[in-house]
Amino acid sequence: MPRETIVQAVNDALHTEMAADDRTLVFGEDVARSGGVFRATDGLLEAFGEERVRDTPLSEIAIVGAAVGLATHGYRPIVEIQFSGFLPPAFDQLVSNASRIRWRTRGRLTAPMVVRTPYGAGVRALEHHSESLEAAYAHVPGLKVAIPSTPADAKGLLTSAIRDPDPVLFMEPKRVYRSFREEVPDGEHTVPLGEAAVRREGADVTVVSWGAMMHPTLEAVDKLGVDAEVVDLRSISPLDRETLLASVRKTGRCVVVHEAAKSGGFGAEVAATVAEDALLYLEAPLRRVTGFDVPVPLLSMEDYYPPQPPRIAAAIEETVEF
C-alpha cells in the first residue's frame, strides 16, 4: 500500500474510477493541462484524453449545471470548483437542479455526479479562499455532503461518491492536503457515505468533528490525557446518527468541533440530534468549539479564526469536569 497525502489519494481515486468506468468525465477550471491548482487532477489528461478530462471556461454555474445535464444522459461527471468560496454562484444549480432532479421527475431522470472542492482556511490565500459553508449544503435536501479527514478516507469516500446514484458534494480539507501521509489501499477502495468513523475509543466524553478540524481535535485529546472517544463524521449528509448517539450514550458527554461559523453551523444539527435522542444520557451541557460568526479573516489574522488545540482542550476539560 502506497503512503499518500490527501491530495494524492484524491488523485488516486480519480485515476482508479476513471479507469474502471468510461462514463466518468472530469472537468473544471485548470483541471486538464495544469492538473488543477492543487494538482489533484494531475495526469488525468494524459491517461484519459481530452474528451474525458476538460479545462472549462471560468463558469461555475455552467460547470455544475452542465454536470447535471450530462448526468441525466448517462455520464458520471466529476467536477472541480477551485475553492469552495467560488461555489456560491453554482449553489443555484445545486439547489434548483442537481438535488431535486430525481424528485422532480419522480425518478425518471437522475443526477449521479460529484462536485469536488477544497474548503477551509489555513493556507494563507486571498479573500474567498477559506470558506467552510458545509452546513448550507447539508441543508439542501437531495444533496449528499462528504468531508474526509485522512488520505485513506479521501480515496474511499470519493470512490463511493463517484459511484453514488445521487449528487454528492465532496469537500476536501485543503489545510491538511499535504501535511501528512498514510497508507492508502491500492486499486479499488471504498468507504460508505453516511458512516462515521470512531478515530479513538474512550469512555469519558465524545468529541465529534470532521474534515480539517479532526487534526487539532486529535492533538488536543492526545495532550489532555482525557479518555475521550473521537468520532469523525466523514459524511455530514447523510449523518450517521447511530454511531454518534451510541457514543454519546456511552460517554454521557459531547463536544462538537468545526471550523465554520457557530450560528447555524452543522454543530447545531449534531447538538439537536443529541438533544432529541440522547438528552437523558447527558451529564454535562454539550459544547461547541467553532469558528466565529464572521467571515474568515484575511491572512494576517486568519489563524485566529479556526478552533486551535487549546480552545478544543479547554472545552473538553470543561465538559469532563462539569
Next chain:
Amino acid sequence: MDGEPPSRPPPRVNTAAGVEHLSQADLRVETHQVVTAEGTVEASRVPDLTDAQFRDLYRWLVLQRTFDERATKLQRRGQLGTYASGRGQEASIVGSAFALADDDWIFPAGREAAALLMHGVSMRDLLLYWRGVEDASRMEGANVFGVAIAIGSQMPMVTGKAWGMQLAGDDAVAVGYFGDGATSTGAFHEGVNFAGVLGVPAVFYCQNNQYAISLPFSEQTAADTVAQKALAYGVDGVRVDGNDVLAVYNAMSTARARARDGRPVLVESVTYRRGAHTTSDDPTRYREEEEVESWAARDPVDRYRTFLADRDLLDDVDEAAVREEVDEMFDEAVAAADDYPHRDVDEMFVHLYEEPTPELARQMEWYRDFLDDHPEMDEYVHQRERG
C-alpha cells in the same frame, strides 16, 4: 387518424429557404492603435496631452513594472501573501486609469496596482492589502472598491454604482476592471445587460491578457473577441491594442465620455500576461516560452519609450532617475507597512454590522478573555503550517 396524435416529419433542412444566420464572420471588429509594435505613429490619433503628461505616462508605466517586480520579490521572501503581477499589461493598466477622474469609481480585479495608486490609494496600503491586512481594503482616500477576488462578481455592482451616480446627478462613471476569464461568468453577462437596459454611466474594462490561469482565450469563448459581446446587450464595444498606452488612453477617454451620456461601454484591451498568473502558479505547465518571448517584442514600455524618443521627450526623462524614484517610494512604503500598528483580535469582529449582534459581542468578549488566559494560543496561531 384513429386517435393517434398528429405525426411530424423527421427534421430536414431546406437550404433554398434562405434562412439567414447572424455570424461573427460577418462582423468587423477593428483594434484601435496609435503606435504600432514597430513604432510607427498614427499622428492624427495621438491624444491631446502636454509634454509633461506624456512624460508622466512613462513614469506610471515604470512604476507599474517596478512595483510588480518588487512585490514579487517581497512575496518570495515571505513578506507578502500571494501576489498577482501585471507584468506585460502596463500600458493597459496605466492608459486606462490615466483617462479617469478622481470622482470615478474603480472596481479592481487585482493586477492594476498603478491604476489604484494613480486613483489615490497609498502604496503602503496596497502592500498591506497583499499582506492580508483587513484595514487596507478600505482603500482609504480613493474611490476604489475592494478587489474582486471572486472573479466577475463585481460586474453587477458596477452597474448599480453607475445607476446611483446617474440618480444622484454625479458627473462620473463606474469602471469595472476584469480579465477575459471574468467574461465567462454569469455575473458579467447579467451586469452588462442590466447596464445596457438602464443606460447608466458604466465602463466595463476587460484586460484580455490571453489566459485565465492555464486556459487560453481561444478556449475561454468561441467568440473571436470580447468587444463583440457588447452588441448582444445593446451597449457599445471597443477593441484596443492594450500594449499601446496612448491607444488605451483614447479608448477609455471615449468610453468614459459615452458612459457619461448614459451609454455603457465594454472595452476590450488586448494584451498579454508575461508573468505567472500569481506567485503560486507555474506557467510552464500550460504555455511555451516562445509565445511569451514573442510578446516581449510587443513590450508596452519599450513601445512607449520609442514614441517619447521620436518626440524628443525621452531626453527629459532620466530613466535611471525614474527607477530610483520609484524604488525609493517602494522602500518607504515597505517601511510604513512594517510599522503598521499591531492589531488585536477585535479586528476580526468589527465592521461586520454597524452594531455587533449580541451573539457576536459575546463571542468577541469570550475570545479576548480566552486569549488572556491561554498564552499558549500564540504558539498555535503563529505556527505557519501550509496545506
